[in-house]
Amino acid sequence: MIKRYSIFADYHQFYLWDHGASPDAPTGYTEEDTVRRIKTGPFVxxxxxxxxxxxxxxFEITDAPPDLDLDAWDHVAEASLDLPSGRLEIHECTGGSVDVLAVSAGTYRVRTYHGGLGTLSEDGLDGDDHYRIVLWPAPVADLAVLKQYVDPRTVS
Incomplete structure (x- = not known):
């Protein structure tokens, strides 16, 4: 089942984390973190x-990895997430909790899909960008960018 949200992405971020751990979100960002469009920390x-x-x-939770349709998206990345409490929280950066979803306790893979990235207005406030997140049980693996977006406006 797909759940749909409107999430306030203040500071260009929101979090998926273990509700029981209530972790601190990572604060140190490198240029590489920004380009990847995904970052991890303990339980987040x-x-x-x-x-x-x-x-x-x-947002969708599945039992297995979804089909990888890279052509339909501008950017796709994956990371591992440990959810020992069995409660996944979707949390805004400066807002609050958006939702808490029950899952089986364990380790998951999170795949983020980013679309419509080239539709943003010059001031970056308006656009048709949209996002999909799929979560499934999987062993821990390194963060991976499966498709890297390069903004054509920044290429010289």
Missing amino acids: VVVQPERNMDVPVD
Whole structure:
């Protein structure tokens, strides 16, 4: 089942974390972290949308990895997330909790899909960017960018 959210991505980020651990979100960012559009810390994955406004996010929990349709998306990345409490919290950066979802306790893979990244206005406030997140049980693996977005406006 796909759940749809409008998430305020203040500072271009929102979090997926273990509700029981209530972790601190990572604060030190490198240029590489920003380009990847995803960052991890203990019990947390930071998703980094293009806009720091309300963004549409489709969220799905599955039993296995979804088909990898790279052509339909501008950027795709994956990271591991440990959820020992069995409660996944979607949390805004400066807002609060968006939702808490019950899952089986364990380790998961989080795949983030970013679309419409080239549709943003010059001031970055408006656009048709949209996001999809899929979570499934999986062993711990390194963070991976499966498709890297390069903004054509920044290429010289």
